[in-house]
Each structure stands twice: as C-alpha cells, then as structure tokens.
Amino acid sequence: MNDYVIRVLSSPSDVSPEAWNALLAAEAEPSPFMRHEYLAALNDSRSATPDSGWMPQFVTLWQGDTLQAACPFYIKDHSYGEYVFDWAWANAYEQHGLAYYPKAVVAVPFTPVPGARLLARDAQSRTLLVQGLIALCKQEALSSLHLLFGSDADIAACTEAGLMLRNTVQFHWTNAQYADFDAFLASLSHDKRKKIRQERRKVADAGVSFRWSRGADISKADWDFFYRCYERTYREHGNPPYLTRDFFRRMADTMPEAWLLFIAERNGKPMAASLIALSTQPGEPPVAYGRYWGALERVDCLHFEACYYQPLAWCIAHGATRFEGGAQGEHKMARALMPVKTTSAHWLAHPSFADAVERFLEREGEGIENYMDHLGERSPFKAA
Numbered sequence: 001m002n003d004y005v006i007r008v009l010s011s012p013s014d015v016s017p018e019a020w021n022a023l024l025a026a027e028a029e030p031s032p033f034m035r036h037e038y039l040a041a042l043n044d045s046r047s048a049t050p051d052s053g054w055m056p057q058f059v060t061l062w063q064g065d066t067l068q069a070a071c072p073f074y075i076k077d078h079s080y081g082e083y084v085f086d087w088a089w090a091n092a093y094e095q096h097g098l099a100y101y102p103k104a105v106v107a108v109p110f111t112p113v114p115g116a117r118l119l120a121r122d123a124q125s126r127t128l129l130v131q132g133l134i135a136l137c138k139q140e141a142l143s144s145l146h147l148l149f150g151s152d153a154d155i156a157a158c159t160e161a162g163l164m165l166r167n168t169v170q171f172h173w174t175n176a177q178y179a180d181f182d183a184f185l186a187s188l189s190h191d192k193r194k195k196i197r198q199e200r201r202k203v204a205d206a207g208v209s210f211r212w213s214r215g216a217d218i219s220k221a222d223w224d225f226f227y228r229c230y231e232r233t234y235r236e237h238g239n240p241p242y243l244t245r246d247f248f249r250r251m252a253d254t255m256p257e258a259w260l261l262f263i264a265e266r267n268g269k270p271m272a273a274s275l276i277a278l279s280t281q282p283g284e285p286p287v288a289y290g291r292y293w294g295a296l297e298r299v300d301c302l303h304f305e306a307c308y309y310q311p312l313a314w315c316i317a318h319g320a321t322r323f324e325g326g327a328q329g330e331h332k333m334a335r336a337l338m339p340v341k342t343t344s345a346h347w348l349a350h351p352s353f354a355d356a357v358e359r360f361l362e363r364e365g366e367g368i369e370n371y372m373d374h375l376g377e378r379s380p381f382k383a384a
Contacts, residue, residue, distance in 0.1 A: 004068065004125075006132040009058040012040040012072075019067040023119035025281070029151035031115035031289075032280050033108045037254040039072055045247035048109035052242075053078045055102075059136065061120075061129050069120035069129040072108065075142065077101040081242055083112035083327040084148050084168060084344045089357060093143065098350065100143050106133065107148040110242040112170070112327040113289055114342045116151040126157040134161065134347055145347040158345035164358050166344045167368045169375075171330070171337035173312060173323040181313045184336070192334055192380040199301040200309055206299045207266050210310050214278075215256040222261055223252055226273040229294025243292075255280070260288070262310045264295070264302065271297045274306040278320075288315050288323045308335045330375070339375045341368065 009015055017036040024030045032038060039058075041047075048054040054074045061069035079086055082105060093100035106117050120126035137145045147158055155165065178184040185193045213222060227245050234241040251259060258280050264272035272295035279287040293307050308325070312335075315323050325337045333339070346361075348354040 003063055004128055005062045006129075006136075007060045007062060008073075008136065009060060010056065012036055012043055012056075012058055015058060015060055015067065015070065020070060020119070023067065023070060023121065024116065026121070027116035027119060027151065028153065029115045030279070030281060031113055031287075032255065032258040032277055033111045033113055033289075034072075034116060034119070035255065035258075035280075038251075038258075039108070041247050041250035041254065042109055042243075045244045045250055047243045047247045048074070053080065054109050057136075059129065059133060061125055061132060068122075069118065069125040071106050071118050071129060071133070073133065073136070074105050074107065074109065075102050075140070076105055081110040082107060082146075082148060084146065084166065086146070086346075089144075089353075092356075093350075093353065098143075098353075102140075102142055103144045103146065104133070104137050104140075104142045105146045105148060106150075107146070112149055112342075113324060114149045114151070114170070114340075116154060117147055118150070118154045118157060120153075123153070123157070126153060127160060130157045130161045130163075137347070137349065143349055147345040149342050150345060155343050155345060161347075163345040163347045164354070164361055165365075166346060166361050167341045167365060168327075168344070169339050169368065169371060170327060170342050171325045171332035172340045173315070173325065173335070173337045175315055175319070175321050175323075178316045181309075181316055184312065184316060187382060188336060188380050189382055192336070195334060196309065199304050202301045203299060203305040206302075208264050208271070208299055208302065208305070209266075210262055210264050210306070212260060212262045212310070212314060214260045215258075218252065218256070218259060218261050220252075222263060222270075222273075223248055225263065225270050226261060226275055226292075226294075229273040229296060230275070230292050231294070232296065233292075233294035260311075260314065262306055262314075264306055266297070266299075271295060272299075272302055272306055274310065276311050276314075286315075286318065286320045288320045290323065290325050304335065308332070308337075312336075333375065333378060333380055336380050338379075339372055341372065 020036040057073040059073045090100040260276040262274040274293040277289040
C-alpha cells in the first residue's frame with residue numbers, strides 16, 4: 001500500500017467530522033445516514049454499541065495526514081437490524097460445527113437505505129479500503145464480511161476484490177414532476193386511483209387530520225410524542241426499539257434539517273406520527289426516506305396515509321425527486337412505489353462455505369430476476 005496506512009478507530013469521535021463529511025459529500029450516492037453526526041449519535045446514544053451486539057470499528061485509510069477513505073465497520077454476534085438476511089448461512093455453519101459469529105458488517109445499523117458505504121477520494125483508495133477490510137477480518141478471525149446496500153462504486157470495488165454479490169428488492173417512488181397529488185393520481189390506472197382515494201377517505205372520515213414540521217420547527221413535545229409512538233410499535237411486536245430517545249435528541253441537535261415529521265390528530269389530540277428523513281446535499285432537490293411510524297389509536301388505512309400519502313404529497317409540493325419506502329413490501333406497488341434492485345457484497349473466510357454460498361447466490365439471483373420481471377408486469381400506472 002506504499003505510503004497508505006489503515007487505522008481502526010473505536011469511535012466516530014476519533015475522526016474529524018469535517019473530514020468524514022467531506023468524503024461523503026463527494027460521493028455520487030450520499031445519504032444522510034452516513035453523515036458523521038448520524039453515526040456518532042448511534043454510538044453516543046448507545047443505540048448501536050456492544051451492549052446491543054454492534055461493536056463499532058471505524059476503518060480509515062490515510063495518506064500522511066489526509067483521510068483518503070473511511071467506512072463504518074461493526075463486529076456482530078447476531079444478524080438483527082441488517083435487512084439482508086443470512087440466518088440460513090449461520091444455521092448451516094452451526095450444523096457443521098463452525099462458528100458464524102462473530103462476523104463483520106459495513107453498514108448503517110438498522111437502516112436499509114442504499115448509498116455509499118465506502119467513502120473514498122478515488123477508486124484506488126476505495127479498493128485499498130476493501131483490501132484493508134478483508135485483512136482486518138482475517139486478523140480478527142471473523143467468519144465473514146458483509147457490505148450492505150452499497151453504491152455502484154462500492155459494488156465495483158467489492159467485485160474487483162472478489163466479493164460475492166447479492167440482490168434484494170425495495171420499492172421507491174419517483175417524482176415525475178407532478179403538479180399536485182391529483183396529477184399523480186391521474187397517472188395511475190383506474191383501480192389503483194380508486195383504491196387510494198377510498199383509503200384516504202376512510203382516514204378523513206374518521207376525523208383524522210395531519211400537520212407536518214421540518215427541522216428546527218419540530219418541537220421537543222412533538223419529538224417526545226413521536227418517540228412514544230415509535231416505541232409502542234416495537235413493544236406491540238414484543239421487541240424493544242432499536243433506537244433510544246437520546247438518539248433522536250441528538251438528531252434534533254445535530255441534524256435537524258434532515259427530518260420531516262408528520263403528526264396525525266383527532267379531536268385536537270395527537271394520535272399517530274410518521275418520521276421521514278431527507279437528504280441534505282446543498283443545492284440539490286431533496287430525496288425522502290420513509291423511516292419510522294407509530295400510532296396510539298387504530299384507524300383503518302392510517303398507516304398508508306401517514307407513511308405514504310402524506311409524504312408523497314409533501315414530496316410533490318416541495319420538489320423531492322424520490323421517496324424510498326424502505327425494505328421489502330410488495331404492497332407498496334399499489335401506491336406507485338416501483339421495484340428497485342439493491343446490492344450487497346459478501347466475503348466468507350471458509351473456502352467450502354464460500355463456494356456453497358456462491359452457488360446459492362446464483363440460484364437466488366435468478367429468482368430475483370424472475371421476481372423483477374413478474375413485478376414489471378403489474379405496473380400501477382396507466383397503459384401508455
């Protein structure tokens with residue numbers, strides 16, 4: 001690596017926020033979830049720490065005093081919070097008397113949003129960073145390395161390094177420069193348009209109205225109410241929430257411009273909330289990311305209104321180019337969120353298992369292609 005040096009840091013606070021964010025800003029596919037402030041909040045709020053099974057290691061590549069490349073790197077003893085499912089791989093290891101954990105992931109914890117993971121000044125630095133990650137896995141005797149939801153540049157570097165690729169499917173909405181929500185509805189087939197209007201009418205007829213706030217205009221009381229809803233959603237499914245209240249306090253303090261909050265009210269009282277993340281590239285139209293929601297009362301179709309129709313209407317009114325609906329959810333196509341392939345890259349230390357997984361991924365990849373073809377035949381839009 002000539003005069004390049006890899007340094008492994010235990011906390012994002014060990015690297016300059018300005019240097020980290022400068023690398024991110026130069027990427028073709030940045031996202032707010034890779035900002036230094038976001039990763040630091042995950043760490044400092046104890047949302048993604050060894051206590052929750054995420055041991056942080058921030059891997060950096062230096063040339064002299066210049067940060068050339070960097071990425072978040074977590075050593076894990078489970079596969080929760082990743083959204084690229086490898087439980088079957090872990091089970092196969094166990095059945096053969098081998099340990100799948102600990103493993104390593106290059107990812108944003110709990111965040112299935114595609115974008116740059118390997119922040120780098122150039123392709124050479126990105127390649128050297130991948131090589132350094134593999135060397136680190138070997139040094140730490142980790143079973144495997146998994147880069148999740150990478151950018152095109154990430155995947156190219158991983159392919160060059162010999163990692164195996166895996167595709168999953170998400171559903172994203174693209175703004176065709178609609179004049180308003182009615183113009184968007186007019187682009188859909190009759191049955192889809194009718195269904196959306198019916199769903200929205202059910203919420204309105206139940207006496208539910210919405211208001212939204214962005215950035216510093218989101219009050220502490222609204223943040224508190226949102227977290228109450230968010231926490232309840234997890235508790236209803238028998239799980240503690242991934243993110244702490246302190247995490248969102250830090251977001252309000254350090255990244256307020258990246259958040260858009262919808263509050264649903266009935267009879268003058270808040271009863272549900274939906275939190276949307278926004279890209280923060282200066283001079284660029286925003287990209288919106290559906291993230292978290294919860295409700296204290298049950299109303300038919302409230303989830304669709306809070307998590308899709310209100311955000312889409314906002315995106316149209318404010319010129320957002322895209323709304324990403326998160327992991328999975330074929331039902332999103334009925335709301336005009338269309339299928340998009342996402343890519344992750346994987347390295348396994350055990351040669352025989354690596355061969356077996358490669359064969360599995362070939363078969364799975366064929367299934368993904370067939371699935372995409374099938375979805376392509378079910379467009380919610382009017383026939384041309």
